[in-house]
Every structure is written in C-alpha cells, then in structure tokens.
Amino acid sequence: MPPATKRKKEKEADFKKAKLKLGKGKKVPTNATNTSFKARSIALPGQQPLERAAIQQDPSSNFASTSAGAEPLTSSGLDLDEVLIRLRHPNAGVRRDSLGGVKEILKIRSGVEVGRVMRALGGMVADDDASVRKGLLGLLDWYFSITPEASYSSIKTVSLVPHLPLFLLLTSSALSHIFPEIRLDAARLVSLLLQHVPRHITAGWPASAPSASGEAGATSTSGSTILEGLRLALGLGGDKASSAQGRLTAGGKLVFLKAVLAFVTQALEGGSDSAATESMWEGWLDEGNSASNKGAVLEVSEHGLAFDGTNEGWVVESGSWAVNTAATSGWELGRLDAGGSTAESGENGSGTMNLFVQLHPLLLSTFLESAPSAFSPTSTSAPTAASTETHIELCVVTATLTSVLAKHIITAAAPASEKDTGIVRARISDFLKRLSPYFPFSGASLTTGSSALSAGMELNLAYARLAALLAPQPVPLAYGQNATERRKDTAWKARVRSVEASWATVRAETDRRKGKGKGRAVDGWAMxxxxxxxxxxLTPSQDMLSPPITTSTFSALLPIMWTLITQPPPPSSTEEDEENIPEMVGTALLAFIARQNASSALRGLGDDFVIRLVRTHEQSYPTLPFFIHMSSKLRAAVRGWIDGVPKALWDIGARDERATERLLRWLLDMGMRGAGGGAEEGCSLLDVKTYPSISARLAPFFHLAHPTRGSTMGPWTKLPEGRVRRLGLDVAAVWGEWDTEGRLGEAVKLAQAGIQ
Structure with a gap:
C-alpha cells in the first residue's frame, strides 16, 4: 500500500464507525476519560451566612440569635457589617437588595449602629442607578417615621440627630450633581427630610442665628446650604447656577419648586395648619385685655365671686378674671405701642426678600407656560390628563409660593423697608393680573388635589391671600392727649374718634397711591x-352638585375674611356703586354660621371667629382700628348671633364639651361686665337691654318645665362632672343679676337637686 494511502486511512480511523456484529457488544473506547472520583466537600462563597440562616429559621435550634442580646440578621443570615459592605457592590441589583437587608435588620433593632447606617445610606444619595435611589428614598421614609418626632424618642434626639449634618452635606452635594436625575432625587429627599426632621433642615434660614430649639446637630448653616442647592438647581444663582435649568421638563421643575415651597413653609410658618389662623389676631386682640376687664361693676374678691360657692358652684380659674377698677379712670397710654409693632430684635428679612426677587420671574413665567394647558377645555381627555395634572400642580405651587414669601415680607414682625414693601406689592399686583382671567378657578380638572383641599380651591385661596396682602395696612390708633377732651368725651366716643382718624389716614394713603384718576383704588379690584x-x-347654592365647604376650606378662609372685615368701610360721602366689603363679607359669614348645625365643626370655627371679632370690637384700649357703624347690617347680624347663644348651648348640650365650654366662657365674659359696665348705647355690640331676655333663655339649659312633658332636666345635667359643669354654675351666678323673674335661679336649683 502506498504510504500516502496509509496515512489517509489512519487520519480517518477516528471518524470511522465500526460495524457491530450480531451477539457482540460495543467495544470500550481506549481514549475515554475516567470520571469515577469523589470529593469530601465543596467550598462555596458565603456558606457561613447560609448556615446561620438555616439555623436561625430552625425553630428547634438553640442558636444564639434567638436571645435578646444577639446580633440581628437578615433572612439570608447576613449581619449588619456584611450588608453595609454590599451597599458598595459594583452591581446595582446587589446594592438595591442590600437596602432591603438594612431594613430587615432595623426592623429587628432600630437603634443598632445608627451612625454607620446613616453614613452608609448617605453615600448612596448620589448613586448612579435610579432603582437604587428610589429604594433609598423608600427606606429613609420608613426609617425616619419609625417614631414620630413629637414624641422625642431616643432615635430622634440621641441617636439620629448627631449624624444629620453629614447626611445633609451629602444631600446638598447631590443637589449640584452633574446628572439631572440625581439632582431630582436629591430634591425629593429634601422634601422627605422636611416631613420628618424639618427643624434641622431649615436651621439658619432666613436668620443667621442658631435654631431656637438649641438641639444638638441643628447647625446654623444647614438651611442656607440646602436652599442654595435648590436655588442653583433651578438656575437662580447667576454664573454658579446649573445650565440645565432651561432644559428642565415640567415634571422636573415641579419637583424642585415643591421642595422650595416645603422648605419656605417650614422655615417661615413652621408647617402648622393653624399658624395662619392664629396669626390673624396678632396686633388686633390683646387676650389679657378682654371685655371682662372694662369698667366692671361686679365685686371680685381675691378668692372668686361674691356668692356662696358651696351652693352655687365654684369659679373656674377665677384668678384670670381679676378686675382693676382703677384702670377705668383714664386711658392707659403706657400699654399702647406707638409704632403698632411687636418687632423682635435680631430678625433678618433680607434672605426672604432676596429669594422672592430671584424667584418671581421664574414663578411668573412658569405660571404663564402652564396656565393654557392647565385650564384648557380639552384638558380632561385621556392623552393629556397626566400632563394636565402636572401643569395644574405647577400653577398651584407657583401661586402658593408667591403668597407665602410675600406674606412674610409684608407682615413680618420686623417690618420691611418702604422700598422693599413697594417692590413686593408691585410684583404681587403683576402676578394677580396674570391670574385674574382664570379666577375663580373651577372645572372638572381642578376637583382633585394632593392635600385636603382641591387644586381649584388651593388656587383660589392663593389668589385671595395675595389680594388680601394688597389691602391697606391699618394705622395704629392715636388717642387724644388733651386732658379736657378726655374728661369731656366718654371712652367709646374717644375710641370711635380715634378709629375714624386712623381710617382717614388709610384712605388718604390709598388716594395718594391711586393718583388723580377716579374709580377704585389701585389693586382694589382684586379685593x-x-x-x-x-x-x-358662603351663600346657599341651588346647584346640588356644587361641593360643600369642608372644615379645611373654612379654616383657610377665616384669615382672609378677617382681613376684609377689618378694612375701613367706604365713607358716607362715597359713590353709591362702591361696595362695602366689610359689611358684604361679614353678613354672608354670619348667615353661613347661623345655618350650620350647632354641634358641627364648622359652627365651632365660626363661633370662635365671632367671639374674637366681638372681643376686638369691645376692647377698652385697642391698638388697631376696628368699629362697626350703628347703621351697618353687620352690627345687626352680630347681635343676632349673641341673642342665639342660649339656643346654641341647648342644641350642643353634652355632645361637644369643648364647644359648650367655649360658649359658657363667652357668656361669663359678658356677664362679668355688670350692669352698664362699659356697654354704651349705640356704640357697644353688647346691648345690656337684651340681657334679661338672654338670662331667661339660659334657664332651659339647666332645667325646663315643659307644658306637656312636665319637668325635664336640661343639657347641663348631662355634662360630666368637672370644670365645664362648674363653669355653667358660674355663668348662672353671674347672669343672676339680670334674672328679674327668677327663672334662671329656680332652674339651677332644680337641676342641682336632680343630679344629687
């Protein structure tokens, strides 16, 4: 055989299939690899955590983790050190899963290694993976809300607070990150922190002094740093600002503006819903100078009223009702603030003013860009619904942020300069002119919102607050210094003369701003x-589908109505077509209160408003001007409310103890004046001539002699034994002065006998 043919057959031998013969098996290959080996064990990475997890899940195990002092583990058997190491893993999925492991450990023991946990989580604020940052926000939201801040638990005041400065530094650094997605998530983190630890986020702004709380970790520059980062991210820092602001989408701009609004609201108003309601009384009502301290003729002893407390009851907190009769001989000018201001030293308003000036062009342009889409008739269609909601929220945020900043500048304790106030008022007026074509805001797309108020109501409230800020500021009263004039006039006549002089000054200033043209004053159209x-x-609607006024809405409306009611009414010589705004709003409010159920929350808010309104009107030494003219319809409405207080007490009964106590204290305050105690005919809202009828109508509150049902115990007997029941006896004792027919005294005796 030739050599070439032989070599060819040798090469093909490995691929040649041998033919099998009948009855013979297949030959074993000579080149096969032997795989018959055994191994004692296989080493796998992470085997120890798996063993710990298996032992921990075994209920029959005596593993040390079941003891109270053992180190907490995850369901995978990882301890805190191993979980924190995985937070720095190059794989995003591992980092995201490790966040769940941190939560597992914190659920077992929330106070474990708080410093290490906060440092590790702070390093992930600028993580380059969106899913990791989303998981971090969820974990932090849960972690900060484990214990409410109001309880001042150990987590909040001992463990967490010392580590917040470093965490805030990392957050402010993320606000200036090169990637816009990280900046957006950092703004979301700021909003989250403002919900849980607001005092440490806003510390140092707008003033440069340390926080009033004095707590550890509340640095004096954290607020300025965070706000500076938000401002730069919005492109408001000049050369230092991010150039990406112009490329922000509507959703991204909304995230940043929401964070700025939350920051400013917490820093200036404390984030309290009742802050605006309580601030409306500042400067108007001196709680220490109530109606009961004006010329009372009742003898008040050191230990209470001059009647037998054993039989009639006890005077609740009688020390606060002490009457200084010597004070009625003249005006206490020393108590009045000549400037009408309660300025606190050291407050710095320049930060708020600078922020308002920088934000105004952005807010105005954002509203002008969003309004056409937000209020378009076709905005409710499915393809544009999501975009419309974003534009509506942008309109709400811009209007609300403008009103919050402007209110603080104009009504701050340390008044801004006249130049700054003029700038703010001009920009408010400019903003209102852009909003006015859409006011009042209503429509199907505005019926929902992110808070207790709908989007349309939030926009209406923001518009109303801005219009109220343009109202003329009240001029403090200046009482006559002539001794002969003071002796000649009564206290009420001198007060009315001072109020009219103050109103004349306000009208002159309004005319000066109005200029030579006639018509309504500048910005008066908005009011x-x-x-x-x-x-x-406030008027009953014939439309059955119109939404009712909620408690949240009514609470937000009260400060606006207070501003309008306390405005100077038009003079008697004015044109007939000029509206009397105080009378129009006041009568509508009193009619709305009268239609409410006596035990409803709306009636309680309204009653408290009217009580404070009357007390402001009846002060002996008011600081700011307020007076309801004798011919005003509002005066008749207020007197009608006063006459209806006994009926309201009967309707409320024991169903709402707080509302009952409010009205009883009001009656006690009225009765402590005594006969002729400062209630001058035609001037005071409290007509003493009607006191006997009110006293007679108070009798059924204790006991009622029904013509058909016979003797019936009044609501007073159903009150729980305590301060409110004793307060009712005090009211009966004080109003006994006008009980000419003896009906009230007899009713009290029968009621006391019935509960014994």
Missing part, C-alpha cells in the same frame, strides 16, 4: 373680586 367670591361660596 372686590375676592369679596364677591367669598359671598358666593
């Missing part, structure tokens, strides 16, 4: 629109 809107929503 008139708000007054008409308030009257419309």
């Amino acid at each position: 008139a629109e708000v007054a008409a809107w308030l009257t419309d929503i």
Whole structure:
C-alpha cells in the first residue's frame, strides 16, 4: 500500500464507525476519560451566612440569635457589617437588595449602629442607578417615621440627630450633581427630610442665628446650604447656577419648586395648619385685655365671686378674671405701642426678600407656560390628563409660593423697608393680573388635589391671600392727649374718634397711591373680586352638585375674611356703586354660621371667629382700628348671633364639651361686665337691654318645665362632672343679676337637686 494511502486511512480511523456484529457488544473506547472520583466537600462563597440562616429559621435550634442580646440578621443570615459592605457592590441589583437587608435588620433593632447606617445610606444619595435611589428614598421614609418626632424618642434626639449634618452635606452635594436625575432625587429627599426632621433642615434660614430649639446637630448653616442647592438647581444663582435649568421638563421643575415651597413653609410658618389662623389676631386682640376687664361693676374678691360657692358652684380659674377698677379712670397710654409693632430684635428679612426677587420671574413665567394647558377645555381627555395634572400642580405651587414669601415680607414682625414693601406689592399686583382671567378657578380638572383641599380651591385661596396682602395696612390708633377732651368725651366716643382718624389716614394713603384718576383704588379690584367670591361660596347654592365647604376650606378662609372685615368701610360721602366689603363679607359669614348645625365643626370655627371679632370690637384700649357703624347690617347680624347663644348651648348640650365650654366662657365674659359696665348705647355690640331676655333663655339649659312633658332636666345635667359643669354654675351666678323673674335661679336649683 502506498504510504500516502496509509496515512489517509489512519487520519480517518477516528471518524470511522465500526460495524457491530450480531451477539457482540460495543467495544470500550481506549481514549475515554475516567470520571469515577469523589470529593469530601465543596467550598462555596458565603456558606457561613447560609448556615446561620438555616439555623436561625430552625425553630428547634438553640442558636444564639434567638436571645435578646444577639446580633440581628437578615433572612439570608447576613449581619449588619456584611450588608453595609454590599451597599458598595459594583452591581446595582446587589446594592438595591442590600437596602432591603438594612431594613430587615432595623426592623429587628432600630437603634443598632445608627451612625454607620446613616453614613452608609448617605453615600448612596448620589448613586448612579435610579432603582437604587428610589429604594433609598423608600427606606429613609420608613426609617425616619419609625417614631414620630413629637414624641422625642431616643432615635430622634440621641441617636439620629448627631449624624444629620453629614447626611445633609451629602444631600446638598447631590443637589449640584452633574446628572439631572440625581439632582431630582436629591430634591425629593429634601422634601422627605422636611416631613420628618424639618427643624434641622431649615436651621439658619432666613436668620443667621442658631435654631431656637438649641438641639444638638441643628447647625446654623444647614438651611442656607440646602436652599442654595435648590436655588442653583433651578438656575437662580447667576454664573454658579446649573445650565440645565432651561432644559428642565415640567415634571422636573415641579419637583424642585415643591421642595422650595416645603422648605419656605417650614422655615417661615413652621408647617402648622393653624399658624395662619392664629396669626390673624396678632396686633388686633390683646387676650389679657378682654371685655371682662372694662369698667366692671361686679365685686371680685381675691378668692372668686361674691356668692356662696358651696351652693352655687365654684369659679373656674377665677384668678384670670381679676378686675382693676382703677384702670377705668383714664386711658392707659403706657400699654399702647406707638409704632403698632411687636418687632423682635435680631430678625433678618433680607434672605426672604432676596429669594422672592430671584424667584418671581421664574414663578411668573412658569405660571404663564402652564396656565393654557392647565385650564384648557380639552384638558380632561385621556392623552393629556397626566400632563394636565402636572401643569395644574405647577400653577398651584407657583401661586402658593408667591403668597407665602410675600406674606412674610409684608407682615413680618420686623417690618420691611418702604422700598422693599413697594417692590413686593408691585410684583404681587403683576402676578394677580396674570391670574385674574382664570379666577375663580373651577372645572372638572381642578376637583382633585394632593392635600385636603382641591387644586381649584388651593388656587383660589392663593389668589385671595395675595389680594388680601394688597389691602391697606391699618394705622395704629392715636388717642387724644388733651386732658379736657378726655374728661369731656366718654371712652367709646374717644375710641370711635380715634378709629375714624386712623381710617382717614388709610384712605388718604390709598388716594395718594391711586393718583388723580377716579374709580377704585389701585389693586382694589382684586379685593372686590375676592369679596364677591367669598359671598358666593358662603351663600346657599341651588346647584346640588356644587361641593360643600369642608372644615379645611373654612379654616383657610377665616384669615382672609378677617382681613376684609377689618378694612375701613367706604365713607358716607362715597359713590353709591362702591361696595362695602366689610359689611358684604361679614353678613354672608354670619348667615353661613347661623345655618350650620350647632354641634358641627364648622359652627365651632365660626363661633370662635365671632367671639374674637366681638372681643376686638369691645376692647377698652385697642391698638388697631376696628368699629362697626350703628347703621351697618353687620352690627345687626352680630347681635343676632349673641341673642342665639342660649339656643346654641341647648342644641350642643353634652355632645361637644369643648364647644359648650367655649360658649359658657363667652357668656361669663359678658356677664362679668355688670350692669352698664362699659356697654354704651349705640356704640357697644353688647346691648345690656337684651340681657334679661338672654338670662331667661339660659334657664332651659339647666332645667325646663315643659307644658306637656312636665319637668325635664336640661343639657347641663348631662355634662360630666368637672370644670365645664362648674363653669355653667358660674355663668348662672353671674347672669343672676339680670334674672328679674327668677327663672334662671329656680332652674339651677332644680337641676342641682336632680343630679344629687
């Protein structure tokens, strides 16, 4: 055989299939690899955590983790050190899963290694993976809300607070990150922190002094640093600002503006819903100078009223009702603030003013860009619904942020300069002119919102607050210094003369701003629109589908109505077509209160408003001007409310103890004046001539002699034994002065006998 043919057959031998013969098996290959080996064990990475997890899940195991002092583990058997190491893993999925492991450990023991946990989580604020950052926000939201801040638990005051400065530094650094997605998530983190630890986020702004709380970790620059980062991210820092602001989408701009609004609201108003309601009384009502301290003729002893407390009851907190009769001989000018201001030293308003000036162009342009889409008739269609909701929220945020900043500048304890106030008022007026074509805001797309108020109501409230800020500021009263004039006039006549002089000054300033042209004053059109809107929503609607006024809405409306009611009414010589805004709003409000159920929350808010309104009107030494003219319809409405207090007490009964106590204290305050105690005919809202009828109508509150049902115990007997029941006896004792027919005294005796 030739050599070439032989070599060819040798090469093909490995691929040649041998033919099998009948009855013979297949030959074993000579080149096969032997795989018959055994191994004692296989080493796998992470085997120890798996063993710990298996032992921990075994209920029959005596593993040390079942003891109270053992180190907490995850369901995979990882301890805290191993979980924190995995937070720095190059794989995003491992980092995201490790966040769940941190939560597992913190659920077992929330106070474990808080410093290490906060440092590790702070390093992930600028993580380059979106899913990791989303998981971090969820974990932090849960971690900060484990214990409410109001309880001042050990987590909040001992463990967590010392580590917040470093965490805030990392957050502010993320606000200036090169990637816009990381900046957006950092803004979301700021909003989250403002919900749980607001005092440490806003510390140092707008003033440069340390926080009033004095707590550890509340640095004096954290607020300025965070706000500076938000400002730069919005492109408001000049050369230092991010150039990406112009490329922000509507959703991204909304995230940043929401964070700025939450920051400013917490820093200036403390984030309290009742802050605006309580601030409306500042400067108007001196709680220490109530109606009961004006010329009372009742003898008040050191230990209470001059009647037998054993039989009639006890005077609740009688020390606060002490009457200084010597004070009625003249005006206490020393108690009055000549400047009408309660300025606190050291407050710095320049930070708020600078922020307002920088934000105004952005807020105005954002509203102008969003309004056409937000209020378009076709905005409710499915393809544009999501985009419309974003534009509506942008309109709400811009209007609300403008009103919060402007209110603080104009009504701050340390008044801004006249130049700054003029700038703010001009920009408010400019903003209102852009909003006015859409006011009042209503429509199907505005019926929902992120808070207790709908989006349309939030926009209406923001518009009304801005219009109220343009109202003329009240001029403090200046009482006559002539001794002969003081002796000649009564206290009420001198007060009315001072009020009229103050109103004349306000009208002159308004005319000066108005210029030579006639018509409504500058920006007065906005107040008139708000007054008409308030009257419309307080009036019963014939539309059954119109939404009712909620408690949240009514609470937000009260400060606006207070501003309008306390404005100077038009003079008697004015044109007939000029609206009397105080009378129009006040009568609509009193009619709305009268229609409410006596035990409803709306009636309670309204009663408290009217009580404070009357007390402001009846002060002996008021600081700011307020007076309801004798011919005003509002005076008749207020007197009608006063006459209806006994009926309201009967209707409320024991169903709402707080509301009953409010009205009883009001009656006690009225009765402590005594006969002729400062209630001058035609001037005071409290007509003493009607006191006997009120006293007679108070009798059924204790006991009622029904013509058909016979003797019936009144609501007073159903009150729980305590301060409110004793307060009712005090009211009966004080109003006994006008009980000419003896009905009230007899009713009290029968009621006391019935509960014994």
